[in-house]
Structures are given as C-alpha cells and as structure tokens.
Amino acid sequence: MVWKRYYFTMSKAAEMSARSVAELVIQLGRIAHGCGYAEGLTPAQWSALRYLSRANRFSRTVSAFAEFHATTRGTASQTVKGLVARGYLSRTRSRHDGRSARLEVTDDARAILPHDPCEALVRAAGALPESGRGRLATGLERLLGHLVQGRGERPFGVCTSCAHLEVERCGPEGSPRFGCGFFGELLEETELGQICINFQPGKDSAMKRDFSGKLAP
Amino acid sequence: MVWKRYYFTMSKAAEMSARSVAELVIQLGRIAHGCGYAEGLTPAQWSALRYLSRANRFSRTVSAFAEFHATTRGTASQTVKGLVARGYLSRTRSRHDGRSARLEVTDDARAILPHDPCEALVRAAGALPESGRGRLATGLERLLGHLVQGRGERPFGVCTSCAHLEVERCGPEGSPRFGCGFFGELLEETELGQICINFQPGKDSAMKRDFSGKLAP
DNA sequence: CAATAATAGTAGTGTAACGAAACTATTTTT
DNA sequence: AAAAATAGTTTCGTTACACTACTATTATTG
Numbered sequence: 020m021v022w023k024r025y026y027f028t029m030s031k032a033a034e035m036s037a038r039s040v041a042e043l044v045i046q047l048g049r050i051a052h053g054c055g056y057a058e059g060l061t062p063a064q065w066s067a068l069r070y071l072s073r074a075n076r077f078s079r080t081v082s083a084f085a086e087f088h089a090t091t092r093g094t095a096s097q098t099v100k101g102l103v104a105r106g107y108l109s110r111t112r113s114r115h116d117g118r119s120a121r122l123e124v125t126d127d128a129r130a131i132l133p134h135d136p137c138e139a140l141v142r143a144a145g146a147l148p149e150s151g152r153g154r155l156a157t158g159l160e161r162l163l164g165h166l167v168q169g170r171g172e173r174p175f176g177v178c179t180s181c182a183h184l185e186v187e188r189c190g191p192e193g194s195p196r197f198g199c200g201f202f203g204e205l206l207e208e209t210e211l212g213q214i215c216i217n218f219q220p221g222k223d224s225a226m227k228r229d230f231s232g233k234l235a236p
Numbered sequence: 237m238v239w240k241r242y243y244f245t246m247s248k249a250a251e252m253s254a255r256s257v258a259e260l261v262i263q264l265g266r267i268a269h270g271c272g273y274a275e276g277l278t279p280a281q282w283s284a285l286r287y288l289s290r291a292n293r294f295s296r297t298v299s300a301f302a303e304f305h306a307t308t309r310g311t312a313s314q315t316v317k318g319l320v321a322r323g324y325l326s327r328t329r330s331r332h333d334g335r336s337a338r339l340e341v342t343d344d345a346r347a348i349l350p351h352d353p354c355e356a357l358v359r360a361a362g363a364l365p366e367s368g369r370g371r372l373a374t375g376l377e378r379l380l381g382h383l384v385q386g387r388g389e390r391p392f393g394v395c396t397s398c399a400h401l402e403v404e405r406c407g408p409e410g411s412p413r414f415g416c417g418f419f420g421e422l423l424e425e426t427e428l429g430q431i432c433i434n435f436q437p438g439k440d441s442a443m444k445r446d447f448s449g450k451l452a453p
Numbered sequence: 454c455a456a457t458a459a460t461a462g463t464a465g466t467g468t469a470a471c472g473a474a475a476c477t478a479t480t481t482t483t
Numbered sequence: 484a485a486a487a488a489t490a491g492t493t494t495c496g497t498t499a500c501a502c503t504a505c506t507a508t509t510a511t512t513g
Contacts, residue, residue, distance in 0.1 A: 033362065033366060033369070034358075034362065036361075036369050036370055036373050037358050037359075037361035037362040037364075037369060038358050038361075039373045039377075040357075040358075040361040040364075040369060040372050040373050040376065041268075041354060041357040041358040041360075041361050042286075042290075043373065043376035043377060043380055044261065044264045044265060044268060044357060044361075044376065045265065045268050045269070045283070045354060045357070046380060047261045047265060047376065047379065047380055047383070048261060048262065048264060048265015048266065048268055048269060049265065049269070049283075049305070049306060050306055050380075050383060050384075050387075051258075051261060051262050051265055051383075052262070052265060052266070052269070061469080061470075062470090063470070063471085066262070066266075069259075080490080080491090081490075081491060081492090082489085082490060082491075088266070089266060089267055090471075090472085091471080091472060091473075092490075092491065092492085093471085093472075093473080093474090093491085093492075093493080093494095094470075094471050094472070095491095096490095096491060096492055096493085097470085097471085097492090097493090098470090100492085113490095116479075116480070116489090116490080117478075117479050117480080117490095118478065118479045118480070118489065118490040118491070119479090119489090119490055119491085120490080120491080137258060137262060139383065139386055139387075140257075140258040140261060140262070140383060141251075141254050141255050141257075141258040142254075142382075142386070143258075143379055143382035143383040143386060144253075144254035144255075144257040144258050144379060144382075145250065145251065145254040146382045147254075147257075147375065147378055147379060147382070149250060151371070151374075151375050151378070152250070152253050152254060152257060152375075153253055154368070154371055154372075154375065155257050155371075155372065155375035155376070155379070156253050156256045156257050156260065157368075158364065158368050158369075158371065158372035158375070159257065159260035159261065159264065159372070160256075160260060161364055161368070162264065162360055162361060162364060162372070163260055163263060163264055163267075165359075165360035165361075165363045165364070166264065166267060166268075166356065166357060166360040167267075169356055169359070169360060170267075170356075278498080278499070279499085280499070280500085297461075297462090298461075298462060298463095299460085299461060299462075307500075307501085308500080308501060308502075309461075309462065309463090310462090310463075310464080310465095310500085310501075310502075310503090311499080311500050311501065312462095313461095313462060313463055313464085314463090314464090314499085314500085315499090315500095317463085330461095333460095333461080333508075333509070334461095334507075334508050334509080335460065335461040335462070335507065335508045335509070336460090336461055336462085336508090337461080337462075454513105455512100455513095456511100456512085456513085457510100457511080457512075457513095458509100458510080458511070458512090459508105459509080459510070459511080460507100460508080460509075460510085461506105461507085461508080461509095462505105462506085462507085462508100463504105463505080463506080463507105464503105464504085464505075464506100465502105465503090465504085465505100466501105466502085466503085466504105467500105467501090467502085467503105468499105468500090468501085468502100469498100469499095469500090470497105470498090470499080470500095471496105471497085471498090471499095472495105472496095472497085472498105473494105473495090473496090473497105474493105474494090474495090475492105475493085475494085475495105476491105476492080476493075476494095477490100477491085477492080477493100478489100478490085478491085478492105479488105479489080479490080479491100480487100480488080480489070480490095481486100481487080481488065481489085482485100482486080482487070482488080483484100483485085483486075483487090
C-alpha cells in the first residue's frame with residue numbers, strides 16, 4: 020500500500036506540511052460551509068442543488084445524494100423535501116423501479132444557482148494563477164481519494180475518467196459514440212462530464228480527463 | 237486588484253478548474269468535519285483543542301478562538317466551557333487585564349490530541365508525494381488568503397511569516413533574539429511557529445517561512 | 454476626571470440540522 | 484412462496500449554533 024510507505028517514513032518536515040494541508044482544508048471547509056445561507060436555503064440544501072445540477076440521470080436520487088453528502092437517507096429526504104416544496108426540485112417516479120424517484124432541478128433553481136454562496140470560493144480559486152490552480156485541483160483530488168479510501172467508501176467522479184466508459188467509433192473518421200458498461204446504456208456527449216454514483220476510478224479508462232470538457236484520445 | 241484581472245478574463249477551462257477546486261474543498265471540508273466525534277468531544281471542541289494547542293500566548297483566549305473559528309464569542313464560550321469541565325483546558329485570569337482569561341491545554345488534552353479524528357486527514361495528506369504536498373499547502377494557503385480577504389477578515393498565521401517579527405543579532409556570531417513589534421515582547425524560539433491572532437502578512441517579513449520549523453535567513 | 458464607549462466573557466433561549474430507529478412499499482434473492 | 488434487500492419517508496431526540504441581553508473591566512474623550 021502506498022501510503023504506508025510514506026506514512027511510516029515521514030520526516031518531521033513532511034509531517035508538518037501534511038498537518039498544514041489538513042489544517043488548511045479544515046479551515047477552508049468551515050468557512051465555505053458557514054457562508055451557506057443565501058436565498059433562504061440551508062447549507063445542506065445548497066449542497067443538494069449543487070450535486071443534483073451536476074449529477075447524471077443515474078445519480079439524481081435521494082439515496083445517491085445521501086451517499087455523496089455523507090449523511091443518512093432520512094436526513095437527505097428532509098433536505099430534498101424542502102427543495103421540492105419551494106419548487107426548486109421536481110420528482111418523477113421511475114417506471115422501471117416503483118420504489119425509486121428521479122429528481123430534476125427546475126428552471127427556478129437554475130436561476131438562483133449563480134447566487135450560490137459558495138461561488139465566493141469559486142472566485143477565490145479563480146484568482147489563483149492558472150498553473151497552480153490545475154495542480155491544486157489534482158492534489159485535492161488525490162487527497163480526497165486517499166481519505167475516501169481510508170474510510171472504505173467509494174469516490175464520486177465523471178465518465179471521462181471512469182473505467183465503465185466504453186467508446187465506439189463508427190468508421191475511421193466517424194464521430195465516436197459513448198456508453199456505460201455498468202448501466203448498459205448509451206451516453207449523450209453532454210453527460211460525460213456529469214457526476215456519477217457508480218464511478219469506478221479508471222485505471223484503464225478510455226480517455227484522459229480534461230478540465231475543458233473536451234476529450235483527449 | 238489582482239483577482240479582478242483574473243476573474244473577468246477567466247476562460248471556460250479556467251472557470252471549470254476553479255469550480256473543481258471549490259467543489260473539492262467543500263467535499264473535503266464536509267468529510268473532515270463529519271468525522272469529528274471521537275473521545276466524546278464535538279467537532280467544535282476538537283477544533284478548539286487543535287487551535288489552542290497551536291496558538292501562542294497572545295492568542296489563547298475565548299475571543300481569539302471565536303474569531304479563528306468564525307463563530308460568535310457566545311458559542312465559543314460554550315465550547316470552551318465544556319472542555320474546562322472535562323479537564324482538557326484550564327483558565328487563568330490575566331493580571332494585566334481583569335476582563336481576560338488565558339486558556340491552557342492540559343496534559344490530559346495533550347494525551348488525547350493524537351486521537352483527534354482529523355488525524356485521518358493528516359495521514360491522507362502524508363500519503364501524497366512530497367513535492368505535491370508542499371505545493372498543495374502553498375496553493376491552499378493562497379486560496380484561504382483570497383477568501384478571507386474577500387470577506388474582509390484577517391488571516392491567521394505564524395511569526396516566521398509575520399511582518400511584526402523583529403530579529404536582533406548580538407554580534408556577528410551571536411544567536412539571534414526575537415521580538416514582536418505589535419505586542420512589544422520578546423519571543424521564545426519555540427513560539428515562532430505558533431498561530432497568532434495578530435498575524436500581519438509579511439510583505440517585508442524578517443525571515444522566510446519553512447515547514448521544518450527551522451529558520452532560513 | 455467624569456462620562457461614554459469599547460472589549461472580554463457568560464447565560465439563556467430558540468431554531469434547525471442531523472442521526473437513529475421504526476416504518477411502508479417495492480424489488481430481488483433463495 | 485418466503486425472506487432479504489433496497490428506495491424512500493416519518494418521527495423523535497440531541498445538540499450545535501446564532502442571537503440577545505447581561506456583567507465586569509478597560510479605553511477613550513470632551
């Protein structure tokens with residue numbers, strides 16, 4: 020295991036810098052969480068709106084959000100209930116599974132999403148120099164990966180870096196078609212950048228991730 | 237102002253990566269906060285113990301912790317009260333200021349600090365490759381700086397990167413002595429790495445920061 | 454030097470976020 | 484056909500936290 024090697028041989032300096040990273044993440048997280056009461060919504064509700072506006076059609080359910088938000092289904096149900104009551108989410112029962120319901124972000128919700136109080140964090144990140152920002156994202160992603168792995172949970176991710184993604188090219192010059200090997204369904208190109216509950220870290224992913232949303236072979 | 241320049245000219249790709257950074261910080265923050273109930277202490281109490289064990293003597297007060305924790309003095313007072321009741325903190329009234337009381341972390345508290353649930357985050361950070369870890373810390377520090385600045389607050393920091401630090405060398409080979417220009421008091425060498433409530437970002441700091449805790453001229 | 458303002462800290466109250474457990478209603482497994 | 488698993492909801496109790504009002508001390512100001 021990789022982290023053991025690093026952990027047990029960590030020097031004093033390495034431990035200090037690791038602690039610095041942890042402290043900074045905690046501090047940032049608290050501030051980001053605290054500034055979450057705009058538009059009469061709670062932090063949990065904003066989190067739900069953010070998640071559901073970024074999740075693909077397999078992942079827009081109460082249970083998926085509960086797992087993403089690291090909370091219980093009961094709590095997630097309450098959070099969603101409030102948003103439905105305000106007209107920010109709509110429910111449609113699944114035809115294939117009578118227990119399940121799909122959640123959709125309404126136009127009203129999309130209208131207020133730019134007022135998400137966490138946009139302050141996005142702006143702060145945007146103020147960083149371009150090169151450092153990419154490295155920061157990569158570093159945080161790895162950090163989250165280690166943390167989630169240590170808790171025995173699954174990470175969330177998008178199709179473009181998922182092992183379940185399948186690409187099919189019709190002819191040498193034909194435009195590619197995409198599918199998910201897990202759900203066994205075709206994927207629109209716009210769906211490739213959405214968050215999926217069944218993300219599998221792509222050791223052998225079909226394509227490399229790219230922040231622009233475009234695909235690199 | 238720097239961020240304006242970056243913000244208004246942000247490309248689509250830059251905005252995506254900024255959003256990634258923000259989302260990752262939020263996610264990490266939630267997980268780090270959620271795993272905070274070990275040893276019968278609440279997340280807020282763990283946060284207080286962490287802060288007070290890292291803060292210098294000018295900063296170990298209820299008000300300083302309230303500001304650090306971005307909460308009210310009332311809430312901070314409650315948090316501290318619980319820790320005093322459990323014997324993890326001791327109060328000593330200030331002789332210079334009858335209103336103020338100094339908080340000290342007890343030996344009992346130092347004994348349980350290694351069981352801080354947020355140590356999982358430290359371990360995860362320790363699992364990162366050494367080079368990336370340093371850059372990650374720097375990037376997060378800048379991010380926090382931008383965010384705090386945008387909220388009109390002051391950042392917290394340590395003497396070694398503070399503008400108030402004064403260094404005095406007794407002779408060409410003599411060991412240096414340190415003082416704080418703000419509080420007008422001498423500083424022990426062990427205090428130079430502690431968090432201070434009156435940190436002033438050191439444009440012209442007397443020394444460069446170093447994670448090892450050692451000093452570089 | 455008095456009057457006022459500011460600061461450090463505490464106490465009490467109300468809200469609401471959240472976890473836990475119990476409960477339906479479907480689907481899957483055996 | 485019976486049992487187990489899953490999606491989701493509801494209820495209840497705890498508690499973290501903000502808000503307000505309050506005391507005690509120090510700083511400021513005319």
